[in-house]
Amino acid sequence: MKSIIRIILLSVFFVMITGCSSEETNEEIRQVTNVGIGDEYIDKLSEVLGELVEVEEESDNGSQEEETPLISYDVIDDELSNPILEVEDKKWEHYQQDIDKHTQLWQLFASIVPSKEREMVTGFYVFTDGVGNTLGAVEPRYENPEEWLLSLDIADSDNTKELIDTLIHEFGHLLFLNEEQVPFSEATFADLENDQVLERLKTNCLQYFTSYGCSAPESYINQFYQRFWVEIIEEWESLDVETNEEDLDHFFTNHEDEFVTDYAATHPSEDIAESWSYFVLSYKPENETVADEKISFFYQYPELVELRTTLLSNLYNVLTTVHE
């Protein structure tokens, strides 16, 4: 009797071991395959667009104009509805009336990013600040921070490569700052605007404190911050890197091989979004620099590797359909 139990136990144990190891192998194969399929799409996309990410970030040579919101939409069932003109001025009418363009911009984002990954986007804004400067942005709705708005500059929308880069970057923000990653219930906007409450929330946060609150321990942004920012945050905080160009230059020069672009050095949230863009749109680097390690950071998450493949495949399909 005892020996039978032992045999049964042994075989259960054996099944557990083999079950476990074959699952791991399958996972590894799936991961390797996903990277390979993604890379093949990069090959094909490069044939259509040239190199997807520029090694050197081009400096903005557009004139700095004030940002003007032009028209806003609600996103309902994947379609743009309830258009509202945000400004009344003949100067902007040609942009405001170009509904085909607005729809085309939204459709591009909706075709690249799988719907379950962008459920939080319930509004779409078209704005302009002239050619160059800001191309896109995302922000949570003030009245309901679980919902997000995507904004795009219509004046920049003909630059396909930059538009794609921006859409992947903005999607990165949604991926790394959404409610699951940074629980908003802990810190609503009102709390964030009250200095005393904000200080208390920051002190009580053991993880990275983002612009929207305390990140979850296992969140991508907290893991990224703990690995790449803990040692430089004091220097970053002592400067005004976000708005002062000299400070940005100084900080970026001090850490040149740590950032994929100079814009990445402006804020940890921009750093992860820029690195994410490089992760999606280029091959896995050799990890010779910290900037390379930031791109490789995402390869430890099978779900992100899979998402990379999906984004690239969608991108290829949408671009080749347009080009036909």
Ligand SMILES: [Zn+2]
């Ligand atoms: Zn950004």
